[in-house]
Amino acid sequence: MTDLVDTYLSDAPDARRPALTRLRELCAAELTGFGETVAHGMPVYVRSGGTVAEIAWANQKQYISFYLMRTDVRDAFADRLAGHDMGKACLRFRHPDRIDWDLLRDLLRAVSRAEAAPDQVC
Numbered sequence: 001m002t003d004l005v006d007t008y009l010s011d012a013p014d015a016r017r018p019a020l021t022r023l024r025e026l027c028a029a030e031l032t033g034f035g036e037t038v039a040h041g042m043p044v045y046v047r048s049g050g051t052v053a054e055i056a057w058a059n060q061k062q063y064i065s066f067y068l069m070r071t072d073v074r075d076a077f078a079d080r081l082a083g084h085d086m087g088k089a090c091l092r093f094r095h096p097d098r099i100d101w102d103l104l105r106d107l108l109r110a111v112s113r114a115e116a117a118p119d120q121v122c
Helices: 003-011 017-030 071-076 101-113
Strands: 034-039 042-047 053-059 064-068 090-093
Touching: 003 017, 003 034, 003 042, 017 034, 017 042, 017 053, 017 064, 017 101, 034 053, 053 101, 064 101, 071 101
Parallel strands: none
Antiparallel strands: 034 042, 042 053, 053 064, 064 090
Protein backbone atom coordinates (compact mmCIF):
# COMPACT_ATOMS: atom_id res chain seq x y z
CA MET A 1 0.00 0.00 0.00
CA THR A 2 1.25 3.40 -0.81
CA ASP A 3 1.64 6.73 0.92
CA LEU A 4 -0.22 8.29 -2.00
CA VAL A 5 -3.31 6.28 -1.17
CA ASP A 6 -2.91 7.13 2.53
CA THR A 7 -2.95 10.81 1.54
CA TYR A 8 -5.95 10.22 -0.73
CA LEU A 9 -7.85 8.69 2.18
CA SER A 10 -6.86 11.42 4.63
CA ASP A 11 -8.24 14.01 2.19
CA ALA A 12 -11.60 12.20 1.85
CA PRO A 13 -14.66 13.47 3.73
CA ASP A 14 -15.07 12.03 7.22
CA ALA A 15 -18.45 10.49 6.31
CA ARG A 16 -16.94 8.43 3.48
CA ARG A 17 -13.51 7.62 4.87
CA PRO A 18 -14.58 4.40 6.66
CA ALA A 19 -16.15 2.98 3.47
CA LEU A 20 -13.16 4.01 1.35
CA THR A 21 -10.78 2.47 3.88
CA ARG A 22 -12.80 -0.74 3.88
CA LEU A 23 -12.74 -0.78 0.08
CA ARG A 24 -8.97 -0.39 0.11
CA GLU A 25 -8.61 -3.21 2.64
CA LEU A 26 -10.86 -5.44 0.51
CA CYS A 27 -8.75 -4.72 -2.58
CA ALA A 28 -5.57 -5.53 -0.65
CA ALA A 29 -7.04 -8.79 0.61
CA GLU A 30 -8.48 -10.00 -2.70
CA LEU A 31 -6.12 -8.67 -5.37
CA THR A 32 -3.18 -10.95 -4.75
CA GLY A 33 -0.28 -10.06 -7.00
CA PHE A 34 -1.50 -6.55 -7.74
CA GLY A 35 0.24 -3.29 -6.96
CA GLU A 36 -1.52 -0.24 -5.57
CA THR A 37 -0.79 3.28 -6.74
CA VAL A 38 -2.58 6.48 -7.70
CA ALA A 39 -3.30 7.33 -11.33
CA HIS A 40 -5.75 9.80 -12.83
CA GLY A 41 -6.31 11.13 -9.31
CA MET A 42 -7.56 7.86 -7.80
CA PRO A 43 -6.25 4.62 -6.31
CA VAL A 44 -5.69 1.94 -8.96
CA TYR A 45 -4.61 -1.69 -8.93
CA VAL A 46 -2.28 -3.09 -11.57
CA ARG A 47 -1.40 -6.76 -11.92
CA SER A 48 2.26 -7.58 -11.29
CA GLY A 49 4.05 -7.30 -14.61
CA GLY A 50 1.12 -5.43 -16.13
CA THR A 51 0.80 -1.84 -17.22
CA VAL A 52 -2.97 -1.33 -17.15
CA ALA A 53 -5.16 -0.79 -14.10
CA GLU A 54 -7.84 -3.44 -13.80
CA ILE A 55 -9.54 -1.99 -10.69
CA ALA A 56 -9.81 1.54 -9.34
CA TRP A 57 -11.98 3.45 -6.92
CA ALA A 58 -12.61 7.08 -6.15
CA ASN A 59 -14.39 9.48 -3.90
CA GLN A 60 -16.56 11.58 -6.21
CA LYS A 61 -18.65 14.61 -5.31
CA GLN A 62 -21.93 12.67 -5.17
CA TYR A 63 -20.84 9.05 -4.72
CA ILE A 64 -18.09 6.49 -4.29
CA SER A 65 -17.00 4.99 -7.60
CA PHE A 66 -15.71 1.47 -8.12
CA TYR A 67 -14.12 0.99 -11.53
CA LEU A 68 -14.12 -2.51 -12.98
CA MET A 69 -12.13 -2.28 -16.18
CA ARG A 70 -12.31 -5.99 -17.07
CA THR A 71 -15.05 -6.47 -19.66
CA ASP A 72 -14.93 -10.25 -19.22
CA VAL A 73 -15.66 -9.94 -15.49
CA ARG A 74 -18.40 -7.36 -16.09
CA ASP A 75 -20.01 -9.69 -18.61
CA ALA A 76 -19.80 -12.65 -16.21
CA PHE A 77 -21.51 -10.61 -13.46
CA ALA A 78 -24.08 -8.88 -15.68
CA ASP A 79 -27.05 -10.28 -13.73
CA ARG A 80 -25.70 -9.14 -10.37
CA LEU A 81 -24.66 -5.74 -11.69
CA ALA A 82 -28.02 -5.10 -13.37
CA GLY A 83 -29.69 -3.67 -10.27
CA HIS A 84 -26.91 -1.20 -9.53
CA ASP A 85 -26.16 2.34 -10.69
CA MET A 86 -23.48 1.60 -13.27
CA GLY A 87 -21.88 3.26 -16.26
CA LYS A 88 -19.66 1.47 -18.75
CA ALA A 89 -17.05 0.52 -16.14
CA CYS A 90 -18.10 2.51 -13.07
CA LEU A 91 -20.25 1.18 -10.25
CA ARG A 92 -21.63 4.12 -8.25
CA PHE A 93 -22.55 4.00 -4.58
CA ARG A 94 -24.37 7.16 -3.52
CA HIS A 95 -24.76 5.98 0.08
CA PRO A 96 -21.68 4.45 1.74
CA ASP A 97 -23.89 2.45 4.09
CA ARG A 98 -25.51 0.70 1.10
CA ILE A 99 -22.36 -0.59 -0.58
CA ASP A 100 -22.79 -4.21 -1.66
CA TRP A 101 -19.59 -5.55 -0.10
CA ASP A 102 -20.33 -9.14 -1.11
CA LEU A 103 -20.61 -8.12 -4.76
CA LEU A 104 -17.39 -6.11 -4.61
CA ARG A 105 -15.56 -9.02 -2.97
CA ASP A 106 -16.79 -11.41 -5.66
CA LEU A 107 -15.80 -9.00 -8.44
CA LEU A 108 -12.33 -8.57 -6.97
CA ARG A 109 -11.90 -12.33 -6.63
CA ALA A 110 -12.92 -12.82 -10.25
CA VAL A 111 -10.44 -10.18 -11.42
CA SER A 112 -7.68 -11.71 -9.33
CA ARG A 113 -8.31 -15.19 -10.76
CA ALA A 114 -8.60 -14.02 -14.37
CA GLU A 115 -5.57 -14.18 -16.61
CA ALA A 116 -4.06 -10.90 -17.66
CA ALA A 117 -5.60 -10.03 -20.99
CA PRO A 118 -5.05 -6.48 -22.31
CA ASP A 119 -7.89 -6.86 -24.80
CA GLN A 120 -10.25 -7.50 -21.86
CA VAL A 121 -9.52 -4.17 -20.23
CA CYS A 122 -11.35 -1.04 -21.32
